[in-house]
Amino acid sequence: xxxxxxxxxxxxxxxxxxxxxxxxxxxxxxxxxxxxxxxxxxxxxxxxxxxxxxxxxxxxxxxxxxxxxxxxxxxxxxxxxxxxxxxxxxxxxxxxxxxxxxxxxxxxxxxxxxxxxxxxxxxxxxxxxxxxxxxxxxxxxxxxxxxxxxxxxxxxxxxxxxxxxxxxxxxxxxxxxxxxxxxxxxxxxxxxxxxxxxxxxxx
Amino acid sequence: xxxxxxxxxxxxxxxxxxxxxxxxxxxxxxxxxxxxxxxxxxxxxxxxxxxxxxxxxxxxxxxxxxxxxxxxxxxxxxxxxxxxxxxxxxxxxxxxxxxxxxxxxxxxxxxxxxxxxxxxxxxxxxxxxxxxxxxxxxxxxxxxxxxxxxxxxxxxxxxxxxxxxxxxxxxxxxxxxxxxxxxxxxxxxxxxxxxxxxxxxxx
Numbered sequence: 001x002x003x004x005x006x007x008x009x010x011x012x013x014x015x016x017x018x019x020x021x022x023x024x025x026x027x028x029x030x031x032x033x034x035x036x037x038x039x040x041x042x043x044x045x046x047x048x049x050x051x052x053x054x055x056x057x058x059x060x061x062x063x064x065x066x067x068x069x070x071x072x073x074x075x076x077x078x079x080x081x082x083x084x085x086x087x088x089x090x091x092x093x094x095x096x097x098x099x100x101x102x103x104x105x106x107x108x109x110x111x112x113x114x115x116x117x118x119x120x121x122x123x124x125x126x127x128x129x130x131x132x133x134x135x136x137x138x139x140x141x142x143x144x145x146x147x148x149x150x151x152x153x154x155x156x157x158x159x160x161x162x163x164x165x166x167x168x169x170x171x172x173x174x175x176x177x178x179x180x181x182x183x184x185x186x187x188x189x190x191x192x193x194x195x196x197x198x199x200x201x202x203x
Numbered sequence: 204x205x206x207x208x209x210x211x212x213x214x215x216x217x218x219x220x221x222x223x224x225x226x227x228x229x230x231x232x233x234x235x236x237x238x239x240x241x242x243x244x245x246x247x248x249x250x251x252x253x254x255x256x257x258x259x260x261x262x263x264x265x266x267x268x269x270x271x272x273x274x275x276x277x278x279x280x281x282x283x284x285x286x287x288x289x290x291x292x293x294x295x296x297x298x299x300x301x302x303x304x305x306x307x308x309x310x311x312x313x314x315x316x317x318x319x320x321x322x323x324x325x326x327x328x329x330x331x332x333x334x335x336x337x338x339x340x341x342x343x344x345x346x347x348x349x350x351x352x353x354x355x356x357x358x359x360x361x362x363x364x365x366x367x368x369x370x371x372x373x374x375x376x377x378x379x380x381x382x383x384x385x386x387x388x389x390x391x392x393x394x395x396x397x398x399x400x401x402x403x404x405x406x
Binding site for chain 1: 209210212214216217223225227231233235239240244247250253256258260261262270272276277294299
């Protein structure tokens with residue numbers, strides 16, 4: 001704000017809270033908070049309660065590590081899913097993206113992060129032990145490694161692959177390349193390299 | 204969401220709250236809520252309290268209608284401002300935009316909206332009576348009408364102009380035209396018409 005004037009404190013503090021959110025700059029936060037001034041007090045109170053209550057209301061699925069309402073998540077409780085196919089992801093947010101594509105009917109395992117030495121995160125910070133425990137008791141035929149396409153995602157996938165290697169378990173990695181509908185002219189070099197390196201014969 | 208899976212209810216309700224905010228779509232709301240899962244519970248509780256408390260904490264300046272902490276807003280209380288120059292705006296958000304430009308040293312009057320027959324808002328819904336009251340007691344030399352550049356903003360400015368006409372009071376309207384730094388090639392027809400209609404001789 002200019003030195004000329006200031007927002008009322010209650011408004012300013014709320015703007016600062018919104019600015020902590022990813023992708024929300026100062027101007028956007030101000031616009032959001034101004035719009036909140038038009039909300040019914042009951043709606044605002046409810047919004048506030050939901051925020052404050054979030055840590056209590058959300059649980060971590062004891063089986064796969066996904067977000068859950070109760071002990072297990074909706075996917076692990078769904079008898080229509082194929083439990084012999086486990087897709088390994090870094091975070092619950094990635095599960096939602098995969099679910100939206102409606103192409104996968106197995107279940108998941110959330111690592112809870114990625115190996116990132118720069119951030120001080122090693123393999124011991126991930127839920128790899130829990131994955132091994134699951135493989136010991138569940139009848140799993142394939143593990144799909146769906147960690148990120150960057151160096152850390154690759155390192156994480158490699159580490160998981162080495163950890164879970166055993167006879168009869170198929171381990172696969174999701175494909176990386178030019179996005180469907182994407183123009184090659186806009187792809188970055190790393191994606192082009194990946195797309196050419198992973199090319200497959202079509203004749 | 205797909206029929207495949209659902210977010211935990213606490214998360215889904217929070218996503219729905221964020222979607223009510225302007226410019227926040229479903230995907231963005233999900234991203235914001237996922238990021239909130241990483242917040243410290245105390246920070247979330249504080250954010251929640253601030254939201255719920257907003258209606259109690261914000262007052263409307265008894266003089267100009269701007270947002271305030273106390274009976275009068277920071278601008279009306281600032282003795283460094285010129286009280287003989289009043290800029291008439293539709294909403295407090297516009298005051299902040301004008302303040303940021305640091306070009307105006309007068310004070311404000313917030314109408315609290317605009318004349319919009321389609322939304323059932325007439326002149327009686329605006330703080331025009333309060334403006335007349337101010338003009339009766341304050342020593343004002345100029346009124347700058349800074350309502351919007353669209354039809355409703357123009358209608359509102361016209362109505363205010365007719366209401367406050369009196370000898371010795373200068374009434375002005377902010378200028379509309381090509382934005383500074385703007386390329387004429389990107390301007391819409393209405394702006395071009397306004398810029399050409401409001402042209403001024405430079406020789």
